[in-house]
Amino acid sequence: MKTSLANSSIAWVLPAIVPGSGGLQTIFRHIMHLQELGARSEVFVMQPPYEKTAGELATIAEGYGCENVTFHPFPQIEGGFDVAIATMSPTARYVEQSDCAHKCYFVQDFEPWFYPAGEERINAIASYKLGLEPITIGNWLASRLHEEFSSDARVTPFCADASIYHRLGTDAARGAARRERAVCMIYQPGKPRRCAGIILDTVRIINRMDPSVRVYLYGSQSLAPQDVTATNLGLLTKEQCNELYNRCSVGISISGSNPSRVPFEMMAAGLPVIDVYEQNNLYDYPDSCMLLAEPTPEALATAALSLLDDAKAASSMSARASEAMAKLPIELETAAFAEALEDIVLGGDARKATPARLYNRAAVTASDEARAVFHDLCAASIEAQYKAPVVEGPLVRLSIELPDDLSGVESPHALVWHAADQSDMRDFPLHHTGERLIQGVLDLEGYYGAQLGRYQIHAYGVVNGREQLFAHCERGMGSRRPEPGPTGDAVHEAPEARPIAVDLPIRVEDALDVRPDELMVPRKSEIEMIRESSSFRIGRAITSLPRKARDLFRR
Numbered sequence: 001m002k003t004s005l006a007n008s009s010i011a012w013v014l015p016a017i018v019p020g021s022g023g024l025q026t027i028f029r030h031i032m033h034l035q036e037l038g039a040r041s042e043v044f045v046m047q048p049p050y051e052k053t054a055g056e057l058a059t060i061a062e063g064y065g066c067e068n069v070t071f072h073p074f075p076q077i078e079g080g081f082d083v084a085i086a087t088m089s090p091t092a093r094y095v096e097q098s099d100c101a102h103k104c105y106f107v108q109d110f111e112p113w114f115y116p117a118g119e120e121r122i123n124a125i126a127s128y129k130l131g132l133e134p135i136t137i138g139n140w141l142a143s144r145l146h147e148e149f150s151s152d153a154r155v156t157p158f159c160a161d162a163s164i165y166h167r168l169g170t171d172a173a174r175g176a177a178r179r180e181r182a183v184c185m186i187y188q189p190g191k192p193r194r195c196a197g198i199i200l201d202t203v204r205i206i207n208r209m210d211p212s213v214r215v216y217l218y219g220s221q222s223l224a225p226q227d228v229t230a231t232n233l234g235l236l237t238k239e240q241c242n243e244l245y246n247r248c249s250v251g252i253s254i255s256g257s258n259p260s261r262v263p264f265e266m267m268a269a270g271l272p273v274i275d276v277y278e279q280n281n282l283y284d285y286p287d288s289c290m291l292l293a294e295p296t297p298e299a300l301a302t303a304a305l306s307l308l309d310d311a312k313a314a315s316s317m318s319a320r321a322s323e324a325m326a327k328l329p330i331e332l333e334t335a336a337f338a339e340a341l342e343d344i345v346l347g348g349d350a351r352k353a354t355p356a357r358l359y360n361r362a363a364v365t366a367s368d369e370a371r372a373v374f375h376d377l378c379a380a381s382i383e384a385q386y387k388a389p390v391v392e393g394p395l396v397r398l399s400i401e402l403p404d405d406l407s408g409v410e411s412p413h414a415l416v417w418h419a420a421d422q423s424d425m426r427d428f429p430l431h432h433t434g435e436r437l438i439q440g441v442l443d444l445e446g447y448y449g450a451q452l453g454r455y456q457i458h459a460y461g462v463v464n465g466r467e468q469l470f471a472h473c474e475r476g477m478g479s480r481r482p483e484p485g486p487t488g489d490a491v492h493e494a495p496e497a498r499p500i501a502v503d504l505p506i507r508v509e510d511a512l513d514v515r516p517d518e519l520m521v522p523r524k525s526e527i528e529m530i531r532e533s534s535s536f537r538i539g540r541a542i543t544s545l546p547r548k549a550r551d552l553f554r555r
Contacts, residue, residue, distance in 0.1 A: 005342050006038035011081040011100065013044045013091035017057050017071075020235070022261055023108050026137065027087060028066035030106075033334035034341070035068070046075035046091055083345060092127035102344050105132035106337075107141050107153070109258040110280070113193070135340045137333075139355035140283035141258055146354050154340035155355070158264045158284055159333035160325050164238045165268035167322060168246040180214055183304050184244050184271075185252040186262055187217035187224070187232070189421040193256035194219075195276075197420065201297035201374065202252065202304070203228050208373045210305060216244060222422050223415070225456060226472050245269035249314060250307050252300060259284050264328070267321035272314050274303045277363035287359040289321040298366035298374040306364070400459055400471045402436040409461040409470060412438045416457050430459065 012031065017024065031041045045057055050073070052060075057071040075091065077084055077098040084100035086092040089111045095103050111124040128134070128145060134153040136142045142153040183206065189196040203215050207229045215230040218241070224230055236244065242265075245251060251266040252274045259281055263273045267289055275281050277292035285292065291307070293299040307314045343349075366374075398414060412432070417425040430440035438459070459471040 004037070005034060005338060005345065008039045008083060008345060009081045010034065010039055010041045010341075011044060011077045011079075011084045011095075011098070012041060013046065013075055013077065013084065013086055013094045015046045015088045015090050017043075017045055017047075017052070017060050019060055019063055023087075025064050026108065026261075027106070028061060028064040029330070030334055030337045031066055031069060033338060037338060042070040042072065042079075042081070044072045044075050044077055044094070046094070047073060049074075083341065086127070086132060089124040089127035092130055092132060095132060096130040103132045104341065104344060105130075105134045107134050107136045107145070110141060110144055113257045133344050135337060138258055138284045139358070140280050143283055143355050144280075154343065156333050156336040156340065157328055158259065158261060159328040159330045160261070160265045160268035161238075161330040162268060162326070165242050165245070165265040165325075167270045168243070179249055180247055181212060181308060182214040182216060182248045183250045183252060183308070184216040184218065184248045185230075186219040186254070186260070187222065188220045189222045190220060190423075193254075194260075195254040195256055195295075196222075198254060198295070198297050198300070199252070200224060200228055201377070202300040203230050204377050205297055205301035205370055205373050206304060208377070209301065209369060210308075213305070213308060216248065218244065223456075223458060226458075241265065242269050245271040250274065250304050252304060254295075254300075255281055263290065264325060268325035270318045270322045272307050272317040272321065274300060274307075274364075276300070282357045282359045283355050285359050286320075286324055287361045289317060289324050291317075291364050292359060292361070293364035294366065296366060296374075298370035299364055301374075302367045302370045303364040305370075396442045398430065398438075398440050398442065398457065398459070400430075400438040402438065404436070409438065409463055412459060412461040414440060414442070414457055414459050416442060416455060418455050430461075 012027065014024070014027065031043070034041055043057070043061070045052075052073055054071045054073050057073060058069070061067075061069065061071065072078070075094045077094060077100065081098075081100045083102045083104060084095040084098045085104045085106055086095040087106050087108075092105060095105070105127070107128075111127070112121050115121040115124065128149045128151060134142075134145055134151055135156065136145065136153045137156050138158050139155055142155045145151040145153050185199050185203070186194060187196055187199050188194040199217075203217075203224075204227065206213050206215060211229075216233055217224055217230045218233040218236050221234050224232055233240075233244070245266050246269055248271060250273075251263070251271045253260055253262040253266065254276055255263070256276075256278075257280055259275070263275055263285070266273045273290040275285065275290065275292055276295035278295060281292055291303045293303040307317070400412075402409060409432075412430040414428045414430055415425055416428060417423075428440055428442050430438050433439045438461075457473050458469055460467055460469055462468075463470055
């Protein structure tokens with residue numbers, strides 16, 4: 001029996017390797033730490049046949065700081081290994097069917113919650129019943145596995161990299177004026193558990209209740225709807241995130257399943273944090289360092305504004321958050337994982353008892369004012385849906401008249417989408433039809449199947465040397481035009497407070513007598529290409545797997 005992890009061989013099975021994944025960053029951090037301890041890791045990847053070569057996978061992993069590790073572009077474990085580690089539910093079967101002496105399951109989230117009732121959900125539940133030794137990140141997952149599956153897990157804590165996430169100078173050195181009256185929010189429509197709709201409604205309420213509050217959205221390339229006044233920062237580097245956390249007064253990160261690492265990184269930077277009050281958030285967040293609000297936009301807005309208006313409470317929470325995270329450096333997390341793995345290899349039983357709750361405060365509830373504001377916003381939204389102008393034909397002509405000082409817009413194009421998560425976004429090129437007129441004809445029916453509902457249309461172009469939004473509108477689509485109402489004009493005036501350099505209305509009208517050269521053929525948007533390059537459908541058809549993998553699943 002081995003006395004340590006030195007000279008051990010470890011096979012990791014991953015569902016995919018893509019850039020920019022927090023879960024992969026955690027895995028590769030553990031792999032590199034185990035390598036420092038003398039353990040050899042090899043990575044087997046569950047992907048469609050020939051999607052990426054071993055070299056391509058290794059190159060992506062290098063972006064996470066993972067080097068000198070062997071990658072295999074297939075998921076079935078080949079060769080003798082002391083330990084095999086599953087990392088998501090689709091990989092668990094490969095580990096369970098391997099001939100490794102020790103079979104583990106690194107659980108970073110409760111995957112059954114990712115899926116609606118159906119096959120994928122059932123398969124995710126089944127993965128916890130295969131007898132693999134679980135190692136969880138955080139206490140809530142360990143509690144959940146114990147209560148639902150009688151599976152006792154070893155636990156690693158949520159930590160933060162202090163070399164990246166920290167205060168930028170002391171409060172005294174920064175001064176109160178240096179910290180903006182601002183809230184930053186993680187906005188990721190592509191991840192349902194990040195509750196993008198609740199985030200947007202929270203912003204709308206804050207916009208209405210206190211227009212002086214600046215809101216920053218970040219975490220994805222997705223664009224916020226035109227009625228949301230916020231600065232969209234897109235994808236940020238880790239260092240830029242830390243700068244943002246030091247600039248703002250409050251951070252909101254919603255965790256619909258296992259807590260995200262983001263709130264802990266915010267706390268390490270001294271930022272007061274708000275999340276939703278749900279069972280999954282009661283076991284890992286200390287109640288002295290953050291606020292949990294009822295999972296409604298009005299309660300989240302109430303919590304944010306209460307911290308912004310109470311500098312003493314916010315300062316105290318900031319100090320306690322920094323102190324708490326100073327005791328949780330990232331090295332503690334990697335050491336805890338290695339100790340858990342070593343305990344498994346040595347046949348130990350260092351399992352943690354069912355974790356107790358850390359957060360024992362009551363949930364923040366919505367103020368009467370916030371409830372009233374949200375009620376009005378909901379009523380206005382319903383009215384807009386039924387009274388918004390609609391187009392009668394399948395072709396739509398956009399017309400944008402430029403002011404004299406903006407006649408030099410280059411490479412104009414329109415991003416159009418119907419789905420809330422922008423998954424159907426199309427990029428239509430536009431063209432100059434006059435000195436100060438940009439136009440284009442869009443075939444909405446051809447590319448969206450004449451879906452009824454509201455369409456977002458954002459016009460971009462190179463203005464003063466940089467790409468920026470210069471016009472936008474929201475458009476309904478249906479079979480008839482409703483009676484004129486408050487929003488019946490075809491020209492949509494943009495909100496004055498929208499934080500973009502130029503903001504012009506777009507005239508949208510039915511396009512009749514269209515010449516062939518006028519019809520704009522959409523190209524793939526940058527967001528769509530990013531999605532395609534990093535997408536991997538968990539639970540894809542078994543026929544897309546290598547033959548040996550299919551045989552494995554059919555045993």
